[in-house]
Amino acid sequence: MDAETDEMLPRPARRPRIAVFAGPTATILNTPDLVTSNKARVRHGLPLLPSRFDVLRSQRLAAPATLYVEAFSAHPLERESAGLYAPPDGWLDKEGTFHQEQPFEDATPVYVVELDPADGLYPLPYMARQADGSAWEETAAAPFAPAAAARQTFYPDARRLYEEIDRFGLADLGAPVELGSLAEFDFFRAAPSGGYTSGPDAERPGKDFFVYYPYHLQSEPGLANLAEATNQVQAVLSTGGFTGVQWLEGSPTVDETLYWLGLLVDTTVPLVGHAAQRRHQSASADGDRNVVDGVKFIASGVALDENGVDRIGACVIVDELVYSARDVTKVDARPGGYEVTGGHGGVVADMGGYGPPQVTYLPARRHTHRSDLRLTVLPDRVSGVTGALDTGVSLVDVETKDAGGLVPAAMPHVSITKYSRYAATGAGSDHPSLSDDEVEILARIDAGLAGAPLTGFVCEGMSPFGMADPAKNAALGVAVFAGMPVVRTGRGNTGGMAYRMDPAFISGNNLTATKARLLLMAALLKFGALPPAADPFHPTPAEYAATVRAVARYQVLFDTH
Structure with missing residues (x-):
């Protein structure tokens, strides 16, 4: 944060306290591979990289060190203003000996820098090698x-991310970013991207933490992880000690998680959610700025009403814009690759550039403390469905x-x-499509009846109405009367509303299919299954x-959340 912007932010009696959650597969928490430097390769007689310069990676000093920095080397035009500068700390002769007085005219003017481990991280060549003495060429041994x-x-x-932003982040006017001067931070791990794999409490990838790199080791969190993360966020915020939340997750899904959290x-x-299209420490890494903007947004208080209560709901802050989590999706893997969905707004604030957020x-949708789906008002038990399509469906109690x-x-x-046109079987008066043609949907119905008493479907159909072909409509009708609610949405980034064409189906309004899925999951936790037919x-x-x-109750939620 630059000094000019910092002065525009209100100064509360105490700094805001922000809870920062590390979520899954988060590029914003990912760094480039640690590759052995040429300094180490020369030292150990290893083949050199063809690079002109060694890449510098943030590391900690083990002991104090004294360095001599060449004067006027911070900028190619710095020497042009030499008359504005105080004398250097000394000079180095051609043998590298330090002199406090200039020994001769072409001696090198220098500044003396005392480096100490207490200073924090420094960018240095990466000297580590593999156990067999060979160089690291990528993250894996091979x-x-x-x-x-x-x-x-x-x-x-x-x-570590926030420490590096504070240590290396440079504000527009040359001052440090200094996140710590704007807020206090507590750090939490909710389905995190990295894990501790050694020791008695060793964690397992794919169970305790979820990565996507190296790509062949990718893992994904499941429904149980989502439930546990939701409980954790609610428990942390229920302490009453936090001014806001920053949630860090992979860019393809951060909007889904934030929408869910905003409902529950x-x-x-x-x-506030953040993501990155480029890894931390890489060229033009966008995640660091997104984090800084999130702190700025929360600390400014612009999201609060006159009573100090959040009035915006869950947001995704990327690329200097604040999106409603309900109404944004990633469309491309580049900074700026987010778009508003539904064609009806979605950008709730601008980060203001040099000024404060606006x-x-x-x-208008209900969220957080106004949501009818928040954890504190959800029932402890609902009715689910069990059985099989060929033997009958009955209700079952679900905690x-x-x-x-x-x-x-x-x-x-x-x-x-x-839905897509040209189904395997056509539809017409001579050859009417049957629900039996939709073997996948029927199989999922039976799978739900066998092991998931709270089950539902989202049909991404014609845009904007959500209709599908007759066979799919018929099979989804079977799901509805087996107790499984079905939502119809428009295809892709629909620009209109999915209107109610059949009162037995839920209209997804202007939600995308992925957002409708989350809202239906929350609605099932509130209302349970539909009454099944014999x-x-x-x-x-x-x-x-x-x-x-029964569907009408669901529809109210989809019209208001």
């Missing part, structure tokens, strides 16, 4: 090596919440099915009417 022979590139939490977490403080509009929050094993299973393929008029009444 291409496609197993996890046991691969190092990690992701930080385990955001502590009962809080009056801002929930709110440009307030979302969805306990003293710790969401029950991970009870998280709803919601699948997305996508024969889901042939519901009676009374059963149809009961389903329509």
Whole structure:
């Protein structure tokens, strides 16, 4: 943060306290591979890299050191202003001997720098080698090596990231960024990207932490991890000691998690998500600036109403814009590769450049402390469905919440099915399509009845109406009358509303399929399954009417959240 911007921020009695959560597969917490430097290669007689310069990586000094820095070497035009400078600390002769007085005219003027381990990190050549003495050429000991022979590139939490931003970040007017002068930070790990794999409490990739690099070792969190992370965020915020949250996750999915947290977490403080398209420490890394902007946004108080309560809801702050998490998605792997979905706004604030953040509009949807789906008001138990399509479906009691929050094993299973023209079987009066043609949907219905009592579907259909071909519509109708709610959304980044074409189906409004899936998961935790028909393929008029009444409650949530 530069001094000019810093002066524009309000100065509360005490610094804001921000909870920073490290989420999964987060490029913003990922660093380039640690490659052995040429300094080390020369020292140990290893083949050299063809680079002109060694890459410098942030490391800690083990002992104090004295360095001599050539004067006027910080900028190619610095010497032109030599008359504005105080004399140097001394001079070095051609043998490298230091003199406090200039020994001769062409001696090198220098500044004396005393480096100390207490100073923090310094950029230095990377000197480490592999156990067999060879150079590190990539993260793994060899291409496609197993996890046991691969190092990690992701930080385990955001502590080191914030330290490096503070240490190396340069504000526009030449001052340090100094995040620590704007806020206090507590760091948490919620389905993090890096893990501790040694010692008695060793963590396992794919279970305790979730990476995508090296690519052949990629792992993904599941529904249980989402439940545990939600419980953790709620528990941290329930202490009442935090001014806001920063959530760090991979760029393709950060908007989904933030939308979910905005539905479930009962809080009056801002929930802010960040991602990066480029790894930390790499050229033009965008994640560092996104973090700085998030701190600036929370510390400014611009998200709060006159009572000090968040009025915007969960946001994603990237590329100097503040997006409503409900209404943004990643469309390309580059800075600026985010777009508003639904065609109806979505950018709630601008980070202001040299000035303070400015709110440009307030979302009308319910969120956080106003959400009807927040953890504090969700029931402890709902009805689910069990059985099989060929033998019958019945209701079963499901415990969805306990003293710790969401029950991970009870998280709803919601699948997305996508419409495209020219199905395997056509549709017409001579050859009507049957639900039996949709073997995948029918299989998922039976799988849900066998092991996931809270199950639903999202159909990404025609834009904007959400309709699909007759066979898919028929199969999804079977799901509805087997107790599984179905949401219809428009295809892709729909610019319009998916209107209600059938009262037995939920209209996804202007949500994308991925966001509709999250809202349906939350709705299942609130209302449970729909009332199943005795024969889901042939519901009676009374059963149809009961389903329509139940679906109407879901529709209210989709119209307001």
